[in-house]
Amino acid sequence: MSGSLRSIAYAAVLCIICSLLLTAASSGLQPFQERNVLLDRRRNILAAAGLIQEERRLSAADIEALYTRHIRPLRVDPLGRVLPAAEGAGSALPFYLVVQEENRPEGYIVPIDAKGLWGPINAYLAFGSDGATVKGFTVYRHAETPGLGGEIEKKWFRDNWVGKKIVTRQGKFVSVGVAKGRVDEMVPPDKREHYVDGISGATLTGKYLAAGIRDTLNQYEPVAVKFRKNLAHELEGALAPR
Amino acid sequence: MNGVFAKPWSAVKRSPSFKEIVQALWKANPVSKQILGICSALAVTVQLQTAIVMGAALTLVVAFSNLIVSLLRAGIPRNIRIIVQVAVIATLVIIADEFLKAFMYDVSKQLSVFVGLIITNCIVLGRTEAYAMNNPPLRSFVDGLANGLGYASVLVGVAFLRELLGSGRLFGYAVVPEVLYQAGYVNNGLLVLAPGAFIMIGLFVWLEHSLLEKK
DSSP states (O other), X not given: OHHXXXXXXXXXXXXXXXXXXXXXXXXXXXXXXXXXXXXXXXXXXXXXXXXXXXXXXXXXXXXXXXXXXXXXXXXXXXXXXXXXXXSOTTTOEEEEEEEOGGGOEEEEEEEEEEEOSSXXXXXXXXXXXXXXXXXXXXXXXXXXXXXXXXXXXXXXXXXXTTTOBSBOTTOOBOOOEEOSSOHHHHSOGGGGGGEEOOOTTOHHHHHXXXXXXXXXXXXXXXXXXXXXXXXXXXXXXXXXXX | OHHHHSOOHHHHHHSHHHHHHHIIIIITOTTTTTOOSHHHHHHSOSSHHHHHHHXXXXXXXXXXXXXXXXXXTTTSXXXXXXXXXXXXXXXXXXXXXXXXXXXXXXXXXXXTHHHHGGGGOHHHHHXXXXXXXXXXXXXXXXXXXXXXXXHHHHHHHHHHHHXXXXXXXXXXXXXXXXXXXXXXXXXXXXXXXXXXXXXXXXXXXXXXXXXXXXX
């Protein structure tokens, strides 16, 4: 009996020491990690907008400079009206305008929250100034299985999205789906521009990702419509006092 | 003075620590001889950088878990010794992971779950249970270092060949001259994929066995 009591006491003390160490490491390193996460998100936003080449390694300062020059974070209410920075925290939809010189919007980036198979998938989907054509796609956080669902962050899958349309030629919103297999084998020709190649062995990841993208884009339709109707300057007005 | 620090080579060769180091690095290499840690060896060897970081992380974890377990070994109750060892290993791995996230975020993202999976890597628990539980701290630490380096050496070898032949790069920099590509040279795409890692590790295993047999 005393033997097992000793074991329990030993285990308890060990657990306390280990958890103290872990807490110290985690809270001590948190500021560094948060800075990395922020930088990584900005890098992903820039990559989705096609403003940085994947191969080149940029310093933190370069990323900051590109970000402040080309990216304008904005928030709109569900009807597409631009909100001042402090208002409407609950229902506000954050997104990013991509601008060239003189604040002219030439596209926008929507943050995607999707349910993955093992955990949330966070991504950015960039659109051109027509409000319909995908310009880029990047995943900055996921918990999918490497080699299967984890392929969503790979270049071949991301490149797959470029040029796809979220509206039909008649102007109906359809989002972009993930095909079960290759698009040119599985999808009829007239729908191919609304689908990307799927990942074999990761059907569910694709399904959840497509569903998350459809729901998110549905909410952002008011923004997309502004671009489709050439009213992007309405958003641009909000940019001036920066 | 010299006699204390610089033992003659033959004496070094006869010392038990030296034999154990050779054992870990070569004669009983954890990956190519004991076929342990293959999962991560397959996964992180597409690029040299990830392989080196993974090798370093594992080396540090094995060395320090060996050291700590060896220091505690007299006090650890026999019936929960594996739990204690795993707790020590898991703590070290998570600390290593936190450090990677703080200072090498890109690499940490590429390594994804595989850093966490060091906890279940048989090499680590194997060394603490088979060696550190029965040997003094310093020798356990050295044993851990040697085994970690044994693992890392195979990883780095495999990653070197995979990155060079698979994508024509080393550490992300293009090393195969453009002239070769124009002359018709093509990167071997198979080596970037998992089967390429299997084949490479298989070749390493074969190489090591055939070299050892000759002796």
